[in-house]
Amino acid sequence: MLTGTEILTTAQMRAIESAAMASGEVTGLQLMERAGTAVAGQIRLRWPKPGRVTVLCGPGNNGGDGYVIARLLHHAGWQVRVLGMDNSPGADAAEVKRQWAKIGPILPLTEAELRRRGESSDVYVDAIFGTGLTRAPQEDIASILLHMGGWGGDWAYYRPRIVSVDCPSGLCLDSGFFLGQSRVAGDLELRAVMTVAFDSPKPGHLLGLGPDCCGRLVIADIGLAHWRVTQRREIADGKALEVQRPAALTADWPIFDIPDNRRFALAGKKQAEWLTKRHATSDHKFGHGHALVLAGGIARGGAARLAARAALRVGAGLVTLAPPRSAMIDHGGPPDALMRRGIDDAATLDDLLTDGRITALCIGPGCGIDRATALLPSLLKSKRPAVLDADALSALAEIGLTDLHQGCVLTPHLGExxxxFPDLTERLGEKPRTGPAYSKLDAAREAAARSGAVVLLKGPDTVIAAPDGRAIIHSAFDVPWLATAGSGDVLAGLITGLLARGLPPLDAAATGAWLHAAAARRFGPGLIADDLPEQIPAVFRDLRA
Incomplete structure (x- = not known):
């Protein structure tokens, strides 16, 4: 079943923690104890038999969490080695550091100490840097992280079991990239087998290199939910950010959210019932919408047929495939449920769109850039909900974004x-040196605000953004077989079908992305795009179960 959670930026998380402590109902030391207890508990669940653990404690509160973890694992029978810094941390971290010092030594946090012969451990706890990091690690800490990231002799062949607190040290939790390093994955990044974060996921857990480097992500409750609600209007940028993530990766936190204050409250049972037509507004086919998919010329029709088939499978009452009349012969095959209508030019499209029963359009898959350029003005003038994909995006880059409206959904991959948006892409390509780094989320939000349309920026970390700043992250790193020819055409069709059925653009794009990945996940490796629409009925049955 589909449930939901919010993501918090690092600034929002700090604001909530500050509000909690300012209330006098909880102290920073109590939050640190809760955080350390959560991580130690997850380690004991993962490795029930006590072993050898090295805890690397940084200079701030993340290091304080590490000292709590060390103390609790020691009491649970683990052999604990602690590496820390000779510094004066804040009062809370200083107190837990003092408590550990009564139990055991604090060895220097250096690469030489970490690599000391005969001191290898079963588990390494990375409590060096967490959400507060704003610049690239320097000097000794940088060399430790490089070593742990795989450039350290024996560790180049044996990656140890690393458990990260908040995030792998050096990762910017607002962008998913390592500060001071390339945005392309390499061997320098710290990769954890498990990351334990607190209260809510952060964007960097789901974007960029985050999913690969965080390993299994566990979100631990440390008692901040009350302040998250009461401070909702005061957190950093005031924008709601939601998340989609497959339960197949982890069941530690909810996987899907669409705000429930609009026409369709798509959450849990209500969402499943609506998607599977149990609460349809009409039993007539037009009551479920009519989608029009504009196809291309001869020998270019496969992509549009994939989109049209997906729109049918997701529940549109009617779907019409509209190639040029000369290409109608290409579209005579199944499914017979598809309607066909020849459209040669903008005037013919204008005439067809006088039919108010057409509730959504799709243009781009296999359309051809010249044809998309000719038809786009009529499509946009109609103000109908529409998906602009593939060739339509290339055409849009030529004619400009000025005629887009709030019913449009753009579905570009990074090349499109x-x-x-060449300037936003240039910013995305810059090496992040300070945090919060510019992220795919930032780029999608700016693109949506600039265009006035919903932007679905594709990838394993798909970001869906609305012009008003609302955004959704859909993480599909566990289904790499979705990177196959025609997969994007199916996604465009799913979104079009949901628009035709009456979903607002942001909701249609988010639900389409979730269904797209769920279908791929259900089929498994070996998937081709043709398989995706045929999995949608099974996904619906799973939702009803």
Missing amino acids: FARL
């Missing part, structure tokens, strides 16, 4: 995004 670069043609539409």
